[in-house]
Amino acid sequence: MSSSHTLRIQGSTPIDAIIFTAKALDPDVGANGQIDYQLMSQGPFSIDSSGQIQITGPLNQESYELRVLALDAGFPQLSSELEITVLVIEQELEPACGASDYRVEVREGSPPMSKLLQVQALLPGGKENPLRYRLRTDADAVGFSVEPETGWLYVRGALDRESREVYVLAVLASGGSGSRTATCTVRVRVTDENDNAPRLSEERYFMSISENRPPGEIVGRVSATDRDAGQNGRVTYRLPTQETAFSMHPHTGELSVRRSLDREHQATYQLLVMAQDGGAPPRSVTGTIHVSVLDENDNHPVFLHPSPGRETTVQIMEGKLSGAFVSSLLAKDADEGENGTVTYSLSGPWAERFTLHPHTGELRTATSIHHAERSLYTMSVQARDSGSPPRTAEAVLRIQVLGQLDFSRAVRQC
Numbered sequence: 001m002s003s004s005h006t007l008r009i010q011g012s013t014p015i016d017a018i019i020f021t022a023k024a025l026d027p028d029v030g031a032n033g034q035i036d037y038q039l040m041s042q043g044p045f046s047i048d049s050s051g052q053i054q055i056t057g058p059l060n061q062e063s064y065e066l067r068v069l070a071l072d073a074g075f076p077q078l079s080s081e082l083e084i085t086v087l088v089i090e091q092e093l094e095p096a097c098g099a100s101d102y103r104v105e106v107r108e109g110s111p112p113m114s115k116l117l118q119v120q121a122l123l124p125g126g127k128e129n130p131l132r133y134r135l136r137t138d139a140d141a142v143g144f145s146v147e148p149e150t151g152w153l154y155v156r157g158a159l160d161r162e163s164r165e166v167y168v169l170a171v172l173a174s175g176g177s178g179s180r181t182a183t184c185t186v187r188v189r190v191t192d193e194n195d196n197a198p199r200l201s202e203e204r205y206f207m208s209i210s211e212n213r214p215p216g217e218i219v220g221r222v223s224a225t226d227r228d229a230g231q232n233g234r235v236t237y238r239l240p241t242q243e244t245a246f247s248m249h250p251h252t253g254e255l256s257v258r259r260s261l262d263r264e265h266q267a268t269y270q271l272l273v274m275a276q277d278g279g280a281p282p283r284s285v286t287g288t289i290h291v292s293v294l295d296e297n298d299n300h301p302v303f304l305h306p307s308p309g310r311e312t313t314v315q316i317m318e319g320k321l322s323g324a325f326v327s328s329l330l331a332k333d334a335d336e337g338e339n340g341t342v343t344y345s346l347s348g349p350w351a352e353r354f355t356l357h358p359h360t361g362e363l364r365t366a367t368s369i370h371h372a373e374r375s376l377y378t379m380s381v382q383a384r385d386s387g388s389p390p391r392t393a394e395a396v397l398r399i400q401v402l403g404q405l406d407f408s409r410a411v412r413q414c
């Protein structure tokens with residue numbers, strides 16, 4: 001019985017490596033079933049009792065022909081033969097990357113076809129068989145290309161760090177006897193350029209603060225963001241025009257008053273605010289802040305009539321019917337709304353003989369007035385605003401009642 005077998009082993013297979021196990025099957029049992037193996041040919045090989053063939057020396061030939069004899073211990077002795085052709089093949093050449101991990105930085109916005117770096121894979125002894133490079137097509141590779149012959153990596157279009165900062169590319173180098181491929185990893189980091197101006201959270205800010213607040217009181221806050229990195233994205237704030245009433249914190253964006261504000265002097269302010277990044281050159285944006293000064297009840301009503309600070313005398317004719325016009329009171333209040341809304345009242349002895357309209361200030365008789373009964377009424381008039389707490393002003397009004405006789409005399413003298 002004989003059979004044959006062909007083995008392919010690499011020339012670099014180490015000494016002592018087991019390359020084959022011969023197995024002769026013998027149906028006999030006992031001594032007849034014990035098998036002895038013998039290697040009948042020359043070469044750097046040996047076989048042991050279990051049929052394992054080992055390498056015992058360097059493989060210098062391209063091929064070896066081995067004959068294995070399997071003998072049993074019976075009588076008569078039976079044998080079988082196995083022919084093994086050992087082909088020693090060259091090791092397959094595999095390309096290998098020149099670096100385990102390529103790293104490169106590229107400036108954001110670099111123009112298309114900017115060179116990044118050259119990937120070089122090596123093929124041992126394969127100079128006559130050049131490698132070709134290509135990019136593994138994936139999402140990261142979209143913005144890049146590689147020159148097939150040289151391995152130079154390019155950007156295809158300008159990169160935006162604010163969209164993506166790191167790309168991991170796989171450059172495949174293929175060639176060699178076995179068409180093997182080496183995968184070289186390239187990490188591309190996009191460095192920042194100051195290509196974004198800060199953006200204010202609002203184009204126009206509307207803020208308010210009560211009048212009379214102490215210096216340093218915060219009115220409100222502006223904020224801006226900048227998509228760039230580091231100093232290119234660090235925003236500071238300022239009021240670009242000279243402002244005597246307001247100041248801006250450069251880092252927090254807080255607007256505060258430099259002094260107390262007086263609504264009655266100025267009720268609204270419009271300010272420019274500028275947000276600027278720390279790039280070189282810097283980029284900036286401007287917005288506007290509208291500040292409303294809210295009213296406080298910090299003004300008394302002031303009488304225009306009767307004259308404040310001194311007594312005012314008005315004259316009326318006696319005998320007028322109830323409801324006759326006597327005088328009109330007028331007080332002004334510089335405040336706003338309720339704080340500036342004035343109501344009038346009258347006090348003093350005999351005040352019930354007159355009526356004062358609380359809103360119009362019209363003073364009229366409440367009864368028929370006679371000179372003989374009383375010729376002079378001295379009244380206290382009060383103007384009060386509707387603030388909380390209210391403020392008041394007082395004045396003295398003297399009403400002189402002229403008798404018919406006095407009046408005729410007065411007319412005759414004219």
Ligand SMILES: [Ca+2]
Pocket residue numbers: 194195196197198226227228232233277279283
């Ligand atoms: Ca910026």
Ligand SMILES: [Ca+2]
Pocket residue numbers: 108161162192193194195196227228229232
């Ligand atoms: Ca940027």
Ligand SMILES: [Ca+2]
Pocket residue numbers: 297298299300301333334335339340385387391
């Ligand atoms: Ca007032």
Ligand SMILES: [Ca+2]
Pocket residue numbers: 211263264295296297298299334335336339
């Ligand atoms: Ca006020």
